[in-house]
Amino acid sequence: xxRVSESHRxxxxxxxxxxxxxxxxxxxxxxxxxxxxxxxxxxxxGAVYRYFGSKQELVTAIAExxxxxxxxxxxxxxxxxxxxxxxxxxEHALEFVDAESGPDGALRVAVQxxxxxxxxxxxxAFVKDVYSRFRGHFVGFARRAVASGELPPDADPEAVASVLxxxxxxxxxxxxxxxxxxxxxxxxxxxxxxxxQLR
Amino acid sequence: xxRVSESHRxxxxxxxxxxxxxxxxxxxxxxxxxxxxxxxxxxxxGAVYRYFGSKQELVTAIAExxxxxxxxxxxxxxxxxxxxxxxxxxEHALEFVDAESGPDGALRVAVQxxxxxxxxxxxxAFVKDVYSRFRGHFVGFARRAVASGELPPDADPEAVASVLxxxxxxxxxxxxxxxxxxxxxxxxxxxxxxxxQLR
DNA sequence: CTATAAAAAACGAGCGTTCGCTTTAAGGAG
DNA sequence: CTCCTTAAAGCGAACGCTCGTTTTTTATAG
Numbered sequence: 001x002x003r004v005s006e007s008h009r010x011x012x013x014x015x016x017x018x019x020x021x022x023x024x025x026x027x028x029x030x031x032x033x034x035x036x037x038x039x040x041x042x043x044x045x046g047a048v049y050r051y052f053g054s055k056q057e058l059v060t061a062i063a064e065x066x067x068x069x070x071x072x073x074x075x076x077x078x079x080x081x082x083x084x085x086x087x088x089x090x091e092h093a094l095e096f097v098d099a100e101s102g103p104d105g106a107l108r109v110a111v112q113x114x115x116x117x118x119x120x121x122x123x124x125a126f127v128k129d130v131y132s133r134f135r136g137h138f139v140g141f142a143r144r145a146v147a148s149g150e151l152p153p154d155a156d157p158e159a160v161a162s163v164l165x166x167x168x169x170x171x172x173x174x175x176x177x178x179x180x181x182x183x184x185x186x187x188x189x190x191x192x193x194x195x196x197q198l199r
Numbered sequence: 200x201x202r203v204s205e206s207h208r209x210x211x212x213x214x215x216x217x218x219x220x221x222x223x224x225x226x227x228x229x230x231x232x233x234x235x236x237x238x239x240x241x242x243x244x245g246a247v248y249r250y251f252g253s254k255q256e257l258v259t260a261i262a263e264x265x266x267x268x269x270x271x272x273x274x275x276x277x278x279x280x281x282x283x284x285x286x287x288x289x290e291h292a293l294e295f296v297d298a299e300s301g302p303d304g305a306l307r308v309a310v311q312x313x314x315x316x317x318x319x320x321x322x323x324a325f326v327k328d329v330y331s332r333f334r335g336h337f338v339g340f341a342r343r344a345v346a347s348g349e350l351p352p353d354a355d356p357e358a359v360a361s362v363l364x365x366x367x368x369x370x371x372x373x374x375x376x377x378x379x380x381x382x383x384x385x386x387x388x389x390x391x392x393x394x395x396q397l398r
Numbered sequence: 399c400t401a402t403a404a405a406a407a408a409c410g411a412g413c414g415t416t417c418g419c420t421t422t423a424a425g426g427a428g
Numbered sequence: 429c430t431c432c433t434t435a436a437a438g439c440g441a442a443c444g445c446t447c448g449t450t451t452t453t454t455a456t457a458g
Binding site: 203208211242243244245246249 | 402403404405406407
């Protein structure tokens, strides 16, 4: 099919990305062959290579999608609830973690990306960039918490943000690796320790 | 060299394990070939295959070593300081994280293991087992904190433990992926949020 | 001598990728 | 509308290579 519409091309690209993501979720980047992705997409070798010049390109696209997606969610949270307290923000963030913790969730790919970032410098740079911005959202939340009196005036927003940010992978890994505590229990633990007013 | 001493055999095994660990730290499990490990160990194919029947066997041995090692450290902490408060325990644990965060540290392999556990059921079972025990140590610390009044009487030790446990990978990932906050800053954030008396 | 650790050659399978062929939709000429 | 040209989309056999592993050979400690 030549001279195909732009929307057709975009759809094909999405089809390949979705197939790759399913494969990588199931089996990781390295144990998934291009044949696997190609079969999952129901396309031919040539078709896939027209859209992604190499396996690395496909891996990178999916990795950036997954990592960037998480940042997008928190950015959305910051935009939609500009006056929310730390407690509620944390709860929304953990809801997002739960939603992506299933066998098809993005977190399984995220763990693969973390591992891949150990050996791929450019991917590491991307992750560092996105996660720094991600943590930046929490700095904003923490500043407002200091201003509103939710946190003591001498609290360092950067320091608080790094703890709140850290709670997310901490919770996510427990869910994925150990089956972990449910969100309510984890939040109860945070409440006991922190004394934030969680609803 | 036939009929070699037991200590010789143990040393050779360690030599291979150490070489494998360096390779896997540098390049991950899948991007490291047996040839890489063999060259790093300075041995021959036959020698390595005498000690480990397959690559999977070597990977499993190293993965279990790394994951089990972390649990051993916390178990040692629990044993040596049976009356330590939560704050000091957390500080010791973060010190351990820092010590293993470097380019040759165990954490880089730990991330690989997490990723591998996404696709290897038996490794996943092992990690779940060890990390559940790991969290169990924190439950013990939390119980003592409730008893000593460091935590309010209605605090759920299981819930508190899951948060404290979660802080470790949360801090570790920030250090590894973003360069993250230093330990003092992170602890300051914990102090602001939690109000534990950290020295 | 003998048993076996170590070395090394060799193997088949499967990898990512290339490349030339075929198919098909778009667009202009009549 | 119909036909033809054209260029891109799609295809899949084949390639070179590297993988993990097996098998064979060599060397030597006991």
